[in-house]
Amino acid sequence: MNGFVEIILRSFLFIGLLFLTTKLVGKKQISQLTFFEYVSGITIGSIAGEAITGLEKNYLHGAAAVVLFGIVTILVDYLSLKSKYFRDVVEGKGTVLIKDGKILEENLKKERFTIDELSTLLREKNIFKVADVEFAILEPRGKVTALLKKENRPITPKDLQMKMANEKEPNTVIMDGNIIEEGLRASGKNRAWLYTELEKLSVTLDNVFFGQVDSFGEITVDIYDDKIQVPAPTQRPLLMASLKKAQADLEIFSLSTDCEKSKEMYKENAAIMQGLIDKLEPYLNG
Template sequence: MSEWTQIFIRSIIFLFVLLILTKMLGKKQISEISFFEYVSGITIGSIAGEVIMGLDGKIGHGILGIAIFSLITLLVDMLSLKSKKFRDIVEGRGTIFIKDGKIMEDNLKKEKYSVEDLSALLRKKNVFSAADVEFALLEQTGDLSVLLKRENRPLTPKDLNIPVANEKEPQTVIMDGTIINDSMAAASKDRKWLHMELDKLGVTVENVFLGQINSYGELTVDLYDDKIQVPSPQVRPLLMALMKKCQADFELYALETQSAKAKTMYQTNAQKMEQAISTLTPYLNH
């Protein structure tokens, strides 16, 4: 067997071995790794590369070495979940960089960060002035968590006491002109409904690059031809307008009628409609 063939076979074998072990270790190895996991990952990769290119080495020995390091990493992760002290030793603790609006210079030096490094981390959080920050913590993963001062935080509907509706994840029902049946079932819709909505928009499935159903059951589409303007869904605004018209009609009838009983009925229904509008406003407003 030629050297090229051996390298090819070993590469395929270790590709699957590393894939299986990575799946066992979980997604944390990919996203947020600790210093120990970083060292372990480098070591595992080095062993794999050495065995792949070192034709004199045995494949079994390489697989054994990788399995041992993977097992140790998995064991460390399990112990870290059960013991905070052990987790602090292995993964370390977060370091406070800004507290009560003050930069902690000693902590910056301890972690070997300069002011320029801190400013770069803040800019990644869309913060361009350290004076706007109330608290900042360097996480074990190297990310900076930032809490802005209250006066610098963006307003939310909760701050203004505005009720908003809960939203669910949109379901992608059309992708590259193909209907996705699983997403249709998750959205509790069928193909007949989908084609009716597409007819309202004046498009066909084949013309749709991406089609999604939002949490209100409305279909939004993005077409292959960007020059075609697709109207936004109007069901909710029309329903809100109709409810307001009904309320106005009740109030008008109450003013026009000469019957005290009818006047009371119209006023009562106008109040009920007003309450319904107030309740449904977060759901019917765009």
């Protein structure tokens, strides 16, 4: 029994020691292992395992240590969910590296990050100028999250007050020349519709490597022969063009008639048609 007590004491001792060592190495160790750090981590783990278990004495000691490590890991996860303080101690907190376009040198030194390493992580996010960054933080897992200044962020449809259609994930209906029935059902289509659409594209099922149906009910395909150009779907643009033509015709009728009653009717319906076009434009813009 004394042997198991010793194993338990050793396990707790080295869990704490490895935890402190990892904290000292810093967040960079978690996400960016150099060759030396990788070898160092393996070596430290091996030494700790041998020191804990003393495998040459009793293999049961090793099994007890493994079980204990598993129990401690589960316990740490549980306590992390229950306590923010405990979670901050175990997982750490984010560290601000850039604020208002200025690098916080003290925080950079605290995390043992060089300016070259920070620049590399920013370039991976397509950020090449530190002055463009409003806020950048080093996350507990070693990732850098950056927020660009408002004037440097990409323009979105919301900035232009444009309405955009909501889209869902596309459904795969063809794979390796075979029809995927599950994807076809999920998209609300059937085989007859699929064959009709393939005929419109002038392709056969055997020639299709991959095919998907989007949330608008349009199919796009990738065929085996990459040299053959497959026409893009045109249903939505054609429908929008038809609606605009109908609206224009109504306005022309209102201008060409001498009957006041008919003129008002055409104008009213032209306005209704224009409202319909405005509502459908986000969905039919192709």
